[in-house]
Amino acid sequence: MPIIRADSLVKEFRRPKRVPGRFGAVRTLLTRQYTVTRAVDGVGFDIDAGELVGYLGPNGAGKSTTIKMLTGILVPTSGAVEVSGVVPWRDRERNARHIGVVFGQRSGLWWDLPLIDSLHLAATLYDVRPADLRAHLARFTDLLGLDEFLTTPVRQLSLGQRMRGDLAAAMLHRPDVLYLDEPTIGLDVVARDRIRAFVADLNRAAGTTVVLTTHDLDDVEALCRRIILIDHGRVLYDGDVATLKARHAPHRELVVHLAEPGPVEIADAEPVAATDGRVTLRFDPARVSSADLIGRVLARHRVTDLSIVEPDLERVVAGIYADRTA
Template sequence: MIRVESLTKVFRRPHTFSGPLGPLRTLLTRRYDERTAVDGVSFEISAGEIVGYLGPNGAGKSTTVKMLTGILTPTSGLIEVDGRVPWRDREANARAVGVVFGQRSQLWWDLPLIDSLRLVGDLYDVPAARFTGSLRRMCDLLGLDDFLQTPVRQLSLGQRMRGDLAAAMLYDPPILYLDEPTVGLDVMAKQAVREFIAETNRLGRTTVVLTTHDLADVEALCERIILIDKGRVLYDGGIDDLVTAYAPPRRLVVELADDETRTFEIAAGRPIPELIAQVAAEHPIRDLSIREPDLESVITRIYAESER
């Protein structure tokens, strides 16, 4: 469904230098400063996958999504989305993808939500009967009925995000790009968004590319993740394989009778009962727990190694 090969995006801007009155641009010498946002990225995504596209701020995630949608043109490399080159066939590509940018709404600010959704239906030439069916499905999945008549400017952040998701899927695109869809949402709103994404994928086999800083989104939705840093892919594969390959050791945390807490690293392959028995033979134990590595600790470790 999505094929990316050696994708690169370099941003150029006129070079500036310090003058007596402040920063000046070198308009005559045509010198430029360059910044590589995406640097030789390659991956393929099959129909029906939900893939987490992860990285720290400035890693190149949003730039990649904007090239996939046709908003930006690559400096070099290849992208095919459902058989199309996005920036060469922007209109056809736009009809085949839904996009939600968590910090930017595609809804009309002063109109009731229902009017925004009707405009989206008109823009994408959705027949009336199909629009009615799609709207009913969105209302059922996202709980829109209570605020369909409310102007978008009066919606809470969680309600607006649900409206944006409805607008992105109203015309049944086979691909959905989500850029930070749960940013700033409360726990209940996040859960509603996650359930909608999972159900949309299950019902329509929608291919989903998800960028997020909330790893709970990834653990709830994705079986595969692509890690990117400084514009380059660090890892592409399953979450379980990532944890197995890069996880820090498990730890045994023991609370002793004298209120002291001791932490023991559990060596790979060592039976936990054996370690507990050894500790108990030397110290009176009040309580103990085992700390398993989580996805966040694994990814943090990978980025730290990348920095080094």
């Protein structure tokens, strides 16, 4: 049975229509006319326990709204949602004990307290036993490198340090599900790698189900085995990364560095670029294998180096959205 189930989720927001002119603000306040915006439009998916899923889409696609319905912050306009057998918005307290949430744009830590005090308060809120707290803190401190700023007030932490503290606080009660909304936004390489490693370890070692929304598709390729792609509140794709690439970017590129510059003409491969002895050939792996293509090139040309370039997820997703807006 899925640990997360969303069925035909819809969320609409109603806003009063603005009335122009003199006393417009007062008339707007009293108006019974509304503008309805549908942020999520029939989204449905099942997520099994232990999955690590990337939930992707452009700004305004409905990602954060969906996460807020899954966490119980928002009530759906229609449709159904269950997390660990709980309807989030009906039983928020029970749901909160099953989930951890990290929003990259806001912190759940106490601003004026040292990080260690914030973590102890979070543990108290979730009734974490002292022995479990000590064990979890020791493990998270090691994985996230918290020891150098545990006694620093949260307001003095860098963005990367605060995000690591938020992750530790979200996981102290060992929830079944972790929601990460833009957890690496604005972080440097070191902090981003720490967080990626921590999330991967949670999923692999503890079996934590993770739902990740992000604009950094390097996060998705590094962590996720499955992605759900949405736009204008609707699901466009639900499956693995390899299938998405095969469907929307079937070609690969072979980059050849020639010992002697010149043209390269090989059957089943199209030259797409040539500069200073470096030739790029585009090919379809469904028609010719990379090993066969490399063999043909080596049989006809003296080569100093070569490499296969796979399509990156960012270009694939950008192409899908560009096609939809064209």
